[in-house]
Amino acid sequence: MTDLDKRLSIIVKACDDKRAFNIKVLNISKLSSIGDYFVIASGNSAVQVSAIADAVEEKMAKAGFILIQKEGHNSSTWVLLDYGDIIVHIFKKEDRDFYNLERLWSDSDELDVNLLISQE
Template identity: 60%
Template sequence: MTDNKKLSLIIDTADDKRAVDIEVIEVSEITSIADFFVICSGNSERQTIAIADAIDEKMYENGYELKSKEGHRSGRWILLDFGDIIVHIFHKEDRVFYNLERLWIDGKKVDVDNYVD
């Protein structure tokens, strides 16, 4: 299972970059691709890219390996794969369209406040 520090780093960094509507879904019991999805939004492509870059940098500084990054150029839906945690950073309009929260409704919502410093 994911250590709390890793999840806290991601959530705190997204919050520091003013990510909107940060949600965490525990998916470990319904899929083998990850333990958690972190989903957040930015108000522009520039902001989503800044959020992604900040999370990538903070995780690297703390010794966590980024396994894959997708969508960085467009800034509409950026995916950062840290193995046990997958971070989805959406432009606010695209988040409404794709509605991952509905697709992963069987996952367990995690109280983000437990991970924010």
């Protein structure tokens, strides 16, 4: 498993552990220089969105990966966690529907989230 696979797996598992839904991993490396991957997940409430973001931060820090920047944690309707080549977007359902990043990045390749969850 590559370092990138490990980081993606940690992030996706942390989201899944907090019962995030509609988790998607998009490879945007051919489309943008802002990063290589978007991880997009949803929560049903601001409390759940915050809990998902906290879990990702905690598990990534425990594995030794540094968070570069965090945005939106105060409102908890859209939290962005920037890990350099991986950018994590955690939305409250209504905000995700409104911003529809999957449509904006529809030319990207989607990874199989189940493979990431099952990786050790």
